[in-house]
Amino acid sequence: MIKRLIAFAAVFLFLFAAYSRYSFAELYNPDDAKANALAGSYYTATSNGMDISYVPVSTLTSYKVGNNYFGALVYGSPHGDYKNGEYRFLGYTWFGDDYTNIGFPPDSYANGAVLEKQQWIPEPWNNVPGAGFNPTYDGTMKFYQNLRQGMLMYYSGGTNINGYTTNGDPNFWDNIQNYVHILAPPTQYAWGLGRMWHNDSDGNLWYLTVPIMPSALLPNSPPPAPEYPDxxxxxxxxxxxxxxxxxxKYMAKFVVSQSNPNFNSSTQPVVVKAFNNGVKVFETTETVPYGSNIEHSFWWDLPENVSEVKLDFVINLLPKVDEGGVFDASKFAPYILNN
Incomplete structure (x- = not known):
């Protein structure tokens, strides 16, 4: 009897060891994830008086590198409605918006509806009152692959709790950056967060929170992104x-260039904008031929009771009918000044 118990215990220990080796997963090191984010130009250690945190997202823990799954970067604490062990919001974004929890039970279940066939509203920052606007990333190609791959993986897999299915319609996925308002950009080791809006058959407005894939999860050879003037x-x-x-008041100066020789036309107008802490302080429409450098300047000031200044520069390619179709895309000007 004792030998049988010992043998049973040995089998149990073997199975536990095997399970631990192959099935155990844990959140990526929070200190390393935050250090990586703070080394970039967007995230800061504090925002609106709240410290940055790295927290797990319950419906995104299945996507791993090795034994690590990745979390989200939020400020402050979870809040809002509480249901099935989940808060509606994980915290706040850098701008102070509620950071929606993808793991919170949805207010409406899609029952297998096709994601691409919904009446998604393009450029919600312009067309949905109160949607918000992230001047650094909204409508740009900066996180095109992260958006596309993150949403495809999530809504084509079995972990999304909204009940959507996908059909891979390229007309939707090739222009995904035009539908998603980016509340929080992804980093190498953190999921980003986006939001889309659509109208149902009765004209009611609904929003959908979407995951933006960490760069560490991107495939080695993702489908090529559409090419646009650079x-x-x-x-x-x-x-x-x-x-x-x-x-x-201070006078800021910046220089705009176009570096893609495949787009040598000087007739494609672009809108050049500058923002001071999210408030637009400069805008002009111009043409920028390949190889040219165009300088701009504008006045700005530091508002009272503001300790950080963030100047963003955004370049939007205007829609233009051409032999290749309709240009409707954006390129982010990767230059952010902090003082």
Missing amino acids: YLVISADSGVTGIAEAGK
């Missing part, structure tokens, strides 16, 4: 020497 800001100067003073 507009970018090649240099920028905030006009501040030392520390910016509240109430004082």
